[in-house]
Amino acid sequence: MIQHSVKSRGISFEEITPNFVYRATDGVHSFVMVDAEIGLNSSASTIIAMSKSLTYDVLRKANIPAVEHVYLAHPDSKFSNLDPYPIAKDYFHKCNGEAVVKQDNGAQGNHVYRVNEIGDLQEKLDLLFSLQLNGAIGPYYEAEIEYRIVTFNHLARVFLGKKRVHSWKHNLINGAVTIEVRDQAKREALAELASQTSKAMGLDFCSIDILETNQGLKVIEVNHKVMLDEYCKQNPSEVPALSDLYREVILQRFEKL
Template sequence: MPEDARIFVDAVKRYCARHKIAIEVRSQGWLIVMQRGSRQYFTLGYDVGLNSAIAHRIANDKAATADVLTLAGIACVPHTVFLNPKLSAHVPPSGSWQAMLDLFGQHPEGIVVKPNEGTAGKSVFLVSTSPELERAAAEIFSSHLTLAISPYVEIEDEVRVVVIDQLAPVVYSKQRVLNWRHNLDAGARPVLLEPGEAREAYVAIAVKAAKAVGIRFASVDVIRVGGALKILEINSGVMMEALGKFYPDLVDAAYSAALDRVFA
């Protein structure tokens, strides 16, 4: 973990100090071991241990998340998964390239190609031509076993809702700066949503989505397209490093609320 990205680790340290919980930070902060009495607890990455293994895996898989939400009748951006040619035993005999081209042809306004698993907006490509699709697929497959394709949509607003057991202690919009992506790491700025009908609407669909996936602690990205709200994706590792630079007390309180449930 980089030295300038330790907000999560520091939040866990402060929590353990307040509650007299023994703590040992290992692997440069990637693994934290906490002990109270005879029982050990762990964090790994940004996962505090509240989520089941299957909920974590579904949320970490963009196509699986979209499928689960669609089955639950929750509006979302569809994602279609494609396997790396290295997984030839699981790829259809016809291969994946023609299927990618066919999907691209269904969306003349463009498509977004990205790793099917991953966060922080890395290796995300807006594709409007077949050569761009080929380059995007080649780059993603050079380091990932799967990619996901979704239709490009004109996002009017994107809001991240941090959900903890159907509560939402953190709700903020991502305001773009100089590019089409809403990721904070790509230059977007967080703006907290004030209480009111708009905030309640974003929270309602985010909580509903988290419940459908069966996840307890997650960041849910909700977008407004054509005036309607849709789920873009769910992140099971709740990373708030960039947000913490603007609202450190809020981030600390959110991690504390999650850890309260771990030690309940």
């Protein structure tokens, strides 16, 4: 869809690494892109967005409501001499014995675990660290629906509701289903929160996951790479509008060359 969106503008794509790295060219200028990462965002903002804990730190400092994520460095990390196990256990008790442990830089719901026993917490941390991953721990919020808002130049352009079905997670790839966000007041609140978030993170094009908790809307994750494949599969009628959005994004990328 990304490549097709600008075909009429004379922009073509050369595959460099199969199904992963491409060079986009308009015949005069060109840029390389990785997967769906078009390259509008700065490297610093991208690195921050890839970390759940760093994202939370930035949003907290900007007074933006977000789900807390506490960093749990690998025990062998050269950059931290703190033992992650007591940090995690103390936080677990702070959450009244119900928390979420995850890979700090994970995606698509991989290595994300809901824990409600100390033994399970220890087991999941052991698993993460055995894979040479850094972790993060945060509170569990009961939420049937998670929202994904895509922003471009800090304006909300796509509103997506994700309703969990077979799992407590809201990942479409794991079976959640998309729902329309029709309530105008809800859309305005989500748009404002997403705009504030993208500005605080310094991301020109991103998607923002937001939970509706018993404490109000809270940002749970920011994605520097906008992936809407599963959304398009469930909502093929939205493809033309999304294609128009990607066209705007790619043309802006060329303008910056």
